[in-house]
Amino acid sequence: VVRHPFExxxxxxxxxxxxKAGITSVIDKGAGPNEVNDVIAVAGQWIDVVKLGWGSARxxxxxxxxxxxxxxxxxxxxxxxxxxxxEIARAQGKVEPFLKAATxxxxxxxxxxxxxxxxxxxETLGLIEQVRRAxxxxxxxxxxxxxxEDAGLRIDERIAACRRELDAxxxxxxxxxxxxxxxxxxxxxxxxxxxxxxxxxxxxGLANLVFEAxxxxxxxxxxxHFGPQVNxxxxxxxEALSLATLRTGLRSDTFADVHxxxxxxxxxxxx
Amino acid sequence: VVRHPFExxxxxxxxxxxxKAGITSVIDKGAGPNEVNDVIAVAGQWIDVVKLGWGSARxxxxxxxxxxxxxxxxxxxxxxxxxxxxEIARAQGKVEPFLKAATxxxxxxxxxxxxxxxxxxxETLGLIEQVRRAxxxxxxxxxxxxxxEDAGLRIDERIAACRRELDAxxxxxxxxxxxxxxxxxxxxxxxxxxxxxxxxxxxxGLANLVFEAxxxxxxxxxxxHFGPQVNxxxxxxxEALSLATLRTGLRSDTFADVHxxxxxxxxxxxx
Amino acid sequence: VVRHPFExxxxxxxxxxxxKAGITSVIDKGAGPNEVNDVIAVAGQWIDVVKLGWGSARxxxxxxxxxxxxxxxxxxxxxxxxxxxxEIARAQGKVEPFLKAATxxxxxxxxxxxxxxxxxxxETLGLIEQVRRAxxxxxxxxxxxxxxEDAGLRIDERIAACRRELDAxxxxxxxxxxxxxxxxxxxxxxxxxxxxxxxxxxxxGLANLVFEAxxxxxxxxxxxHFGPQVNxxxxxxxEALSLATLRTGLRSDTFADVHxxxxxxxxxxxx
Numbered sequence: 001v002v003r004h005p006f007e008x009x010x011x012x013x014x015x016x017x018x019x020k021a022g023i024t025s026v027i028d029k030g031a032g033p034n035e036v037n038d039v040i041a042v043a044g045q046w047i048d049v050v051k052l053g054w055g056s057a058r059x060x061x062x063x064x065x066x067x068x069x070x071x072x073x074x075x076x077x078x079x080x081x082x083x084x085x086x087e088i089a090r091a092q093g094k095v096e097p098f099l100k101a102a103t104x105x106x107x108x109x110x111x112x113x114x115x116x117x118x119x120x121x122x123e124t125l126g127l128i129e130q131v132r133r134a135x136x137x138x139x140x141x142x143x144x145x146x147x148x149e150d151a152g153l154r155i156d157e158r159i160a161a162c163r164r165e166l167d168a169x170x171x172x173x174x175x176x177x178x179x180x181x182x183x184x185x186x187x188x189x190x191x192x193x194x195x196x197x198x199x200x201x202x203x204x205g206l207a208n209l210v211f212e213a214x215x216x217x218x219x220x221x222x223x224x225h226f227g228p229q230v231n232x233x234x235x236x237x238x239e240a241l242s243l244a245t246l247r248t249g250l251r252s253d254t255f256a257d258v259h260x261x262x263x264x265x266x267x268x269x270x271x
Numbered sequence: 272v273v274r275h276p277f278e279x280x281x282x283x284x285x286x287x288x289x290x291k292a293g294i295t296s297v298i299d300k301g302a303g304p305n306e307v308n309d310v311i312a313v314a315g316q317w318i319d320v321v322k323l324g325w326g327s328a329r330x331x332x333x334x335x336x337x338x339x340x341x342x343x344x345x346x347x348x349x350x351x352x353x354x355x356x357x358e359i360a361r362a363q364g365k366v367e368p369f370l371k372a373a374t375x376x377x378x379x380x381x382x383x384x385x386x387x388x389x390x391x392x393x394e395t396l397g398l399i400e401q402v403r404r405a406x407x408x409x410x411x412x413x414x415x416x417x418x419x420e421d422a423g424l425r426i427d428e429r430i431a432a433c434r435r436e437l438d439a440x441x442x443x444x445x446x447x448x449x450x451x452x453x454x455x456x457x458x459x460x461x462x463x464x465x466x467x468x469x470x471x472x473x474x475x476g477l478a479n480l481v482f483e484a485x486x487x488x489x490x491x492x493x494x495x496h497f498g499p500q501v502n503x504x505x506x507x508x509x510e511a512l513s514l515a516t517l518r519t520g521l522r523s524d525t526f527a528d529v530h531x532x533x534x535x536x537x538x539x540x541x542x
Numbered sequence: 543v544v545r546h547p548f549e550x551x552x553x554x555x556x557x558x559x560x561x562k563a564g565i566t567s568v569i570d571k572g573a574g575p576n577e578v579n580d581v582i583a584v585a586g587q588w589i590d591v592v593k594l595g596w597g598s599a600r601x602x603x604x605x606x607x608x609x610x611x612x613x614x615x616x617x618x619x620x621x622x623x624x625x626x627x628x629e630i631a632r633a634q635g636k637v638e639p640f641l642k643a644a645t646x647x648x649x650x651x652x653x654x655x656x657x658x659x660x661x662x663x664x665e666t667l668g669l670i671e672q673v674r675r676a677x678x679x680x681x682x683x684x685x686x687x688x689x690x691e692d693a694g695l696r697i698d699e700r701i702a703a704c705r706r707e708l709d710a711x712x713x714x715x716x717x718x719x720x721x722x723x724x725x726x727x728x729x730x731x732x733x734x735x736x737x738x739x740x741x742x743x744x745x746x747g748l749a750n751l752v753f754e755a756x757x758x759x760x761x762x763x764x765x766x767h768f769g770p771q772v773n774x775x776x777x778x779x780x781e782a783l784s785l786a787t788l789r790t791g792l793r794s795d796t797f798a799d800v801h802x803x804x805x806x807x808x809x810x811x812x813x
Binding site: 002003004005006007008009010011034035037038039040041042043044045046238239240241242244245248250251252255256259 | 571572573574575576577595596597598599600601602603604605606607608609626627630631633634636639640643646647657658659
């Protein structure tokens with residue numbers, strides 16, 4: 001183990017990977033091999049999953065795509081395909097060859113969303129089972145991208161949908177950042193719906209949920225509200241290290257929360 | 272030809288480079304050689320032109336500048352100087368040495384704008400002809416950076432100005448993204464002036480226009496309104512792959528537009 | 543000396559490093575070695591200081607941290623630790639081992655802030671002296687992150703605090719960008735408090751101040767108001783070259799200010 005130059009400064013340790021909680025999923029919108037190596041070198045141990053955003057993998061040049069996936073794999077980071085890619089495969093009747101290609105690329109996690117090519121709930125649960133049988137873990141997305149439609153979902157309906165998708169084999173359920181009903185807490189949208197979030201966490205289980213939180217304000221709110229063990233997704237690749245400092249109270253926004261309550265100041269962190 | 276891992280997923284093919292339409296011009300605000308190689312590796316085939324933003328080339332270290340230009344050239348991407356650089360050369364009476372340096376650097380495209388050092392229309396047309404005679408292609412910018420001045424331009428005046436610049440030898444005319452009168456469709460500015468844009472497209476020719484669209488919302492609006500063949504400029508370097516997914520319906524924002532009308536779902540895309 | 547391809551285009555020269563004025567301090571939020579080498583290659587000569595943002599250095603992997611520091615040092619760029627890191631060290635009673643680690647890493651500049659772990663003024667001045675005695679230069683931050691608290695500071699109190707910190711040995715005093723009372727000039731906050739800024743500049747000395755200006759609008763305002771010699775901090779790493787063009791009038795926002803008054807158009811710049 002390499003000792004850290006600043007090892008004298010303690011912070012509450014995050015569990016090592018593979019983590020059951022405090023998971024960070026970053027989004028890769030077209031990073032090249034140099035940038036991928038950068039983020040791995042600086043912050044690799046703080047990243048659990050990288051999602052290849054929407055259908056971007058389809059247009060990434062084959063060599064660069066394989067390079068990137070190899071770097072992520074060697075760094076112990078799981079790779080997930082974007083929900084839109086799977087939806088388009090379904091719309092084109094190409095789910096089987098899509099899954100075959102993902103297997104060949106060494107991808108082990110598939111996002112199942114319900115956005116550009118709508119499914120009934122039975123179809124969603126069937127797709128989750130199909131992807132599971134092909135050997136993948138599944139993260140499924142609950143809620144609608146359309147804020148008006150999403151707002152129409154009652155809390156108990158949303159909870160029931162999460163449970164059914166977990167029962168069908170999803171490893172985690174993703175709550176979309178764009179939804180007004182879940183984590184709509186960016187600057188333009190006002191306050192998060194705290195009551196709904198608390199009900200989801202208590203009735204579905206915080207560890208089963210991944211909150212999409214691309215903006216720092218969302219990350220801060222969720223960490224302050226649920227603690228460093230909250231699972232966060234859609235984090236920009238370049239913000240992975242920043243998010244790790246928020247989880248551990250090494251940034252002003254969360255210092256007081258993390259370093260005064262559960263975590264004593266003198267607790268030593270890992271190197 | 273290397274086959275793409277996800278080749279089973281089809282999308283409407285973009286024409287190969289050099290393209291007459293569907294051109295993407297990205298802006299380089301000071302990228303280094305590693306970042307340049309990254310974007311080329313991942314998305315090089317989707318980029319037609321890179322513009323060295325405003326006067327930044329003048330302060331880029333000579334070695335890094337030559338490195339970058341070599342990488343772009345080898346990747347088949349045309350390089351364009353920023354409009355401000357040419358304007359400053361003109362203000363200092365240095366147009367000839369400026370063009371000589373551009374030739375020596377292997378640059379083949381010059382932006383002629385009319386912003387920091389105003390010209391009469393005769394001077395603009397004369398400069399376009401001078402740059403053309405020196406062996407360069409020209410993209411000229413119509414409109415004023417000052418929103419108040421720009422709003423004062425009538426539609427027919429703007430159309431006539433575009434035509435005169437094309438007649439003088441400009442390869443394309445650029446419509447500035449900051450102008451309220453053309454593509455002022457970012458979040459702060461409200462709706463685009465659809466009538467003016469349609470008149471420009473029909474009377475000047477869509478293929479002759481480049482719309483500056485640095486923001487995703489602008490790109491989505493323009494692609495949904497004019498189709499994937501619209502020429503777009505000032506796209507951030509890191510967003511080149513994202514824009515290609517918008518053009519091909521591989522992102523939720525344009526999926527329904529691209530994949531239901533002109534382009535059938537089962538059309539195979541290029542590897 | 544390598545001659546610049548565009549050497550015919552003149553601009554008002556900035557003094558070479560080490561500079562007494564016109565200092566640019568960029569913030570590194572977790573850049574990797576490739577990105578660090580990129581910014582050095584393109585814009586190294588325009589960067590005076592890089593600050594390792596808040597406590598991010600504590601979570602950066604040891605190898606990547608040493609790599610980055612070596613690259614910065616070889617490029618003649620001073621490295622500064624984030625204010626939050628020093629505050630956490632103080633909160634944990636670990637100032638001495640923190641300074642020892644900084645010495646071992648070749649860091650020569652420490653930011654002393656008063657934000658997450660409040661100090662009395664006597665404690666602040668004592669800490670500045672302690673850090674100075676350990677062989678470091680100090681940049682100390684005056685003002686409060688909390689806008690309400692900050693607004694409560696009268697101008698003469700703020701000036702007196704700056705003077706006392708400089709008397710205690712601080713090399714520069716940092717005026718925080720987030721403060722409404724100083725440079726609160728980003729889009730959301732309205733106009734800067736011009737009177738306070740002018741009083742600070744005249745009574746404390748412009749060369750003794752570093753204005754945090756992460757947003758371009760802030761940089762433009764400060765350069766237009768105080769001139770290119772204003773010291774600016776918290777500049778995003780990727781914006782270092784852009785800021786240099788603003789200082790030298792090679793971008794439209796400052797062209798008229800820089801190229802018509804103090805600096806004649808025909809003045810030659812350095813290669």
